[in-house]
Amino acid sequence: MRTAYLSALYDLSKTNKDVLALISDNGAIVYDKYRQDFPDQFINYGISEANMVASAAGLASCGKIPFAYTISPFLTMRAFEFVRNDVCLQNQNVKLVGTGAGFVYSSLGPTHHATEDLAVMRVLPNLTIFSPASPMEVRKATVRAAEIKGPVYIRLGTNKEPEIYEDDYDFVPGKGVTLQEGKDITLVSTGSIVFDVLQAAKELQQEGISARVINIHTIKPLDEDILLKAVRETHVIMTIEEHSIIGGLGSAAAEVILENGADACVFERMGLRDKFCKGYGSHKDLKEMNGLSKEDIKNRAKALLKKKETISYALK
Amino acid sequence: MERQLDDISKELRKKIFKMIYQAGGGHIAPSLSIIEILTALYFGGVMKYDAKNPHWEDRDRFVLSKGHASAALFSVLAQAGYFESKILDTYCKKGSILGGHPDMHKVPGVEASTGALGHGFLYASGMALAGKLNRKDYRVFALLGDGECQEGSIWEAALFAAQQKLGNLTVIVDYNKLQAMDRLENIIGLEPFENKWRAFGWDVVEVDGHDTGSLVKALGENTSADAVPKVVIAHTTKGKGISFMENVPIWHYRMPNEEEMKMVFHELDITLEELTN
Numbered sequence A: 001m002r003t004a005y006l007s008a009l010y011d012l013s014k015t016n017k018d019v020l021a022l023i024s025d026n027g028a029i030v031y032d033k034y035r036q037d038f039p040d041q042f043i044n045y046g047i048s049e050a051n052m053v054a055s056a057a058g059l060a061s062c063g064k065i066p067f068a069y070t071i072s073p074f075l076t077m078r079a080f081e082f083v084r085n086d087v088c089l090q091n092q093n094v095k096l097v098g099t100g101a102g103f104v105y106s107s108l109g110p111t112h113h114a115t116e117d118l119a120v121m122r123v124l125p126n127l128t129i130f131s132p133a134s135p136m137e138v139r140k141a142t143v144r145a146a147e148i149k150g151p152v153y154i155r156l157g158t159n160k161e162p163e164i165y166e167d168d169y170d171f172v173p174g175k176g177v178t179l180q181e182g183k184d185i186t187l188v189s190t191g192s193i194v195f196d197v198l199q200a201a202k203e204l205q206q207e208g209i210s211a212r213v214i215n216i217h218t219i220k221p222l223d224e225d226i227l228l229k230a231v232r233e234t235h236v237i238m239t240i241e242e243h244s245i246i247g248g249l250g251s252a253a254a255e256v257i258l259e260n261g262a263d264a265c266v267f268e269r270m271g272l273r274d275k276f277c278k279g280y281g282s283h284k285d286l287k288e289m290n291g292l293s294k295e296d297i298k299n300r301a302k303a304l305l306k307k308k309e310t311i312s313y314a315l316k
Numbered sequence B: 001m002e003r004q005l006d007d008i009s010k011e012l013r014k015k016i017f018k019m020i021y022q023a024g025g026g027h028i029a030p031s032l033s034i035i036e037i038l039t040a041l042y043f044g045g046v047m048k049y050d051a052k053n054p055h056w057e058d059r060d061r062f063v064l065s066k067g068h069a070s071a072a073l074f075s076v077l078a079q080a081g082y083f084e085s086k087i088l089d090t091y092c093k094k095g096s097i098l099g100g101h102p103d104m105h106k107v108p109g110v111e112a113s114t115g116a117l118g119h120g121f122l123y124a125s126g127m128a129l130a131g132k133l134n135r136k137d138y139r140v141f142a143l144l145g146d147g148e149c150q151e152g153s154i155w156e157a158a159l160f161a162a163q164q165k166l167g168n169l170t171v172i173v174d175y176n177k178l179q180a181m182d183r184l185e186n187i188i189g190l191e192p193f194e195n196k197w198r199a200f201g202w203d204v205v206e207v208d209g210h211d212t213g214s215l216v217k218a219l220g221e222n223t224s225a226d227a228v229p230k231v232v233i234a235h236t237t238k239g240k241g242i243s244f245m246e247n248v249p250i251w252h253y254r255m256p257n258e259e260e261m262k263m264v265f266h267e268l269d270i271t272l273e274e275l276t277n
Helices: A002-015 A032-037 A049-061 A072-078 A080-088 A117-122 A135-147 A191-206 A224-234 A249-259 A283-289 A294-310 B002-023 B028-032 B035-043 B067-080 B085-090 B120-133 B152-163 B193-199 B212-219 B249-253 B258-268 B272-276
Strands: A019-023 A042-044 A065-071 A095-099 A128-130 A152-155 A177-180 A185-189 A211-215 A218-220 A236-244 A266-272 B061-064 B140-145 B169-175 B203-208 B230-235
Touching: A002 A019, A002 A032, A002 A135, A019 A049, A049 A065, A049 A072, A049 A080, A049 B120, A049 B152, A065 A072, A072 A080, A072 A095, A072 A117, A080 B120, A117 A128, A117 A152, A117 A218, A117 A236, A117 A249, A128 A135, A135 A152, A177 A191, A185 A191, A185 A224, A185 A249, A185 A294, A191 A211, A191 A236, A191 A294, A211 A224, A218 A249, A224 A236, A224 A249, A236 A249, A236 A294, A249 A266, A266 A294, A283 A294, B002 B028, B002 B035, B002 B067, B002 B085, B002 B212, B002 B258, B002 B272, B028 B067, B028 B249, B035 B067, B035 B140, B035 B212, B061 B067, B061 B120, B067 B085, B120 B140, B120 B152, B120 B169, B193 B203, B193 B230, B203 B212, B212 B230
Parallel strands: A019 A042, A019 A065, A065 A095, A095 A152, A128 A152, A185 A211, A185 A236, A236 A266, B061 B140, B140 B169, B169 B230, B203 B230
Antiparallel strands: A128 A218, A177 A211
């Protein structure tokens, strides 16, 4: 995802000299080519995220289009009040790009994990939030972010995410993507874990369970229609995210579903259940240790379908 | 010119007091300490601006980092012609564009919505950097409170502006030595303040913050060949112009009682009729 982002940013910067790459001393090697080819568009703020964010707002107020990039918790939480007051309140054309979505920086530990970023960013007015699932989606989201006149947060993973789309994929901000049709249950997800959800859905298929898979790449504005349609058609919704179950995709979906009459829905959120991510190891190891492996997704889906049977009297 | 600037300052003090009096409360003392600084900037020939064209691309930019002194900024912007003076009477009232902290989307001439301390300076440094990148020759000014310099973000921006050689950026610190609860030195002192800025790579000028002549001179073009940013440490008196407020921390946010009002009338040369009109 990081390479896809940088390649998109590189192309944008070539054609639009107002596009700037702001970093706070991370991405030494990955930015080498950018730095070499666009020295006047590259600014390293050093280890001072608050300054980078507020300064980006000042740059934007003078016509620049800064892409401020760093590890997500430092960008979204260390600098949060600067994001709120300088970027969002003043509605400045700043793109905030956080790397290390979820716990992809596995062994670096919870300080470097982004497991509450969607929750804190989602409350901010004027902010668009992209949480892409694959390198191609990152590339397209980056281009779209530059077209939006206003603040955007892009949540990136790192570099090893598999591609889930064909070349002709059309990224439309605010529109969820049905990756697989299904009628028994809908799995709603975001970010790189969408790949695991897809795999889980394919395996469920072999067990005779028809699971719909929806990728919500735009957390805000949220595609309410695709969720409500899934409620009407499958009655069982499970959200899966590499994030706390509080405040992220699951919360956003729950709000929409409840406000629109949830009497026909069995609902569950999968994610970190009010806990920090635990353990060291690979990204895959951590998903297993924190209840978010492909097997966990399958098991929870099956359990949820059982739950549906026990309360089916309540469902139309 | 000094005499003229002092006359303007005197009138602005009355206006500010009236605004806050009619609003029923506000930051009087922190507004009174910066009048001469704003007067020097806007009416002393320091800043280039066009009040009829507030978004003029080549204008100098001023950011009130200590946004709680909004009454002072609004009175100056009205005086400069950004909006009609009668709008000042609506300060902090229902339906007004003028609030306790400035809103850049509502008030012509306000460059940044400030209020939370430790923000405006950072924002201003971005404006200065944009000026450099866009090869514009405008200047950017940011006015900081001294208490505000206890915020860590201020020093992030100080390092950054020096590193980027933002010679088009001038910071002014309203060094009245008081914060909301007490004197700075009894809470988190800043001394040796001048040395701190120098150590961070800034040109430092110290000046009497109520002497408009010295201010105009200090705020003049940055002549440093290395394009080092400049900080003007303006030694000021919090509550300047109302004797019982001067240098008394409690007046950071407080209204005078009836007895005290009599002194205000006398010292600001203002009548109750003028205040309530």
